[in-house]
Amino acid sequence: MKLYRDSRGGFSERTQVLLGIAGHRGEIECVCFMPLGLRRLRLDPTEHAGPFSLGCLSITSLGLADQFILTLRGIYRRTRHRLSPLYWQLRGVANRPLLQPYQRIVDYRDWVNSVEPTEDDCDRMAMKAAKEEGPTFSIVMPVYNPELAQLIEAIASVMAQTYPHWELCICDDASTEPDVWTQISELAEREPRLKVQRHVVNGGIARASSAALTSATGDYIAFLDQDDTLARWALDRMARALRQFPEAALLYSDEDKIDENGQRCEPHFKPAWNPDLLHSINYFGHMLVVRRDVVEAVGGFRAGFDGSQDYDLVLRCVDAIRPDQIVHVPGVLYHWRKSHGSTAQVLGAKAGAHPSGIAALSEHMAPIGAHVSDGPFPTSYRVRYPMPSPAPLVSIMIPTRDGGDALERCIDSILRRTLYPAYEILIIDNQCADPRTLSLLSRYQLDRRVRVISYDAPFNFSAVNNLGAKEAIGDVLLMLNDDVEVLTGDWLNEMVPRLYQPGVGAVGAKLMYPDGRIQHAGVILGVGGVAGHSHKYYPRHHLGYFGRLVLPQTVSAVTGACLLVKKADYLALGGLDEVNLAVAFNDVDFCLRLAERKLRTVWTPYAELLHFESLSRGQEDTPEKRLRFAAEVQYMKTRWRDLLLHDRSYNPCLTLEHEDLSLSLEAPHYLQLDAR
Structure with missing residues (x-):
């Protein structure tokens, strides 16, 4: 539930007040500051179907x-x-206090002025591009009854490109407003790179896109909606990326939105190729460029997928190319207009788009028998993968040293709530001496599902888990802290099938502090020098950065507090690094070594646990611990130096100072960013 304030610049996300979040029950009382010159208020009660009521609303002048x-x-x-x-x-x-604000407020307009090319930069790009050969881009634009001024602005943004090798292929899908075709025809007469055609009968956006595609002769196909605009340097950046990656077959960029007052807002800075996120939402969005022979090979746009015709197309394209042919071009190249009826304005505004997306993803997932249903918000999806048959035995490895009540809470939550049929609990006793803990260990050994083994040496998280892996019977290992509590009964039913998908090496879960705030939603490399937890301290039910807090996705690493891996892969890597990383960052290092073997790490929000962080081993509060931690930091910086600065699951325009995915105040200029 959001309240928007308009005092001079119109409604935007920058001035919104979050009143409530999904899943809240009961009343919400909120006091918020209204600036002088307030013109309008807008309440967006919910992004989901459901009842709500608005009680007392008062505006009081302050002294x-x-x-x-x-x-x-x-x-x-x-x-x-x-x-x-x-x-x-x-x-x-x-x-430093535990409570930190999330999402720093950075003025996007000021930030844009510091990172985007200036007019002089664009003039230099245009002069250089005019002298060089390069690929030709065919930009496909279906048109139906647009606002004329917005259509003209969209076409003008193409004609203003610094890169000259393009053609704009327009199909007017029988617009009933006569001025639309008149304007398109007049522009085509003045600009030979405009290729236009007109339908007599309206056939829908997929059919109009297919018709426009038939006019394309370029090497690459790009897509532009009738009311959106391209950054002036958009095609130049794509051409530069193709020089960097000549075998690229699909390229996509970051994007932002244009609000009702023409102001840019809501920048979306995306990760590099992220297959698990694509199966949750069409994060490719705009600007999208695909090699023409690939589009033709998969059959182009298909009827029956109107509203999600681009999602249907990209799902078939990624099946037809290699992962290393999918390239992300950092920087906002596309401006998505929040016009009336657009999904840029309201998610789910196009009624048929979401069912079409489910149909496209269901067809994509059919060969592996996965089931696709509605995701946590409109335009998102949830994929449930089939369980291997028979379900593999999961060995849950739980190191403990005098865990006491925390250990009891952890074990009892597993035994009481877990619905998965095949697991064993392997408690690794690391020199326990507390009578309460010893009594618990004796009691648990009476349960056939629980075993206790001894690790009689100083605490070394890596060595303890390596011992557990050797003793484990299961084909799947789960590293689990003794200070966690299972919340969802189907947590392993969610994690295990994901682990058995092609190319997956590890799976992690959503961890929360006891007060409900997020503790772990995947690891971001480079934060704080080595790594940090994405969305730390966000509310449990917050959607996060463009839905990233509620959508499964590929991440660079997950925490060892809950990490699922096949035993064969664990042993092939030699387990955790017990020499260089006894306590900290061994989980990050392990996931990065999996990536070296072309195995990715997946984080899922559908497995939820509470994490009473560091109850068992405490903080880095002694000289010996600080010295050990400093050595582990230095090892990570030496071993993974390049990756720590270039997390492919993150974005170079987002901060490495905090874990809130806010804009980086030290973001490099767009022209210094390479595709990845």
């Missing part, structure tokens, strides 16, 4: 004292990202 306090607070919020590092450096990192 001078309250205005002064709020002004000071606003100044602090705008400057704290600069002051906070210095403050906590002076106080010491150990004093």
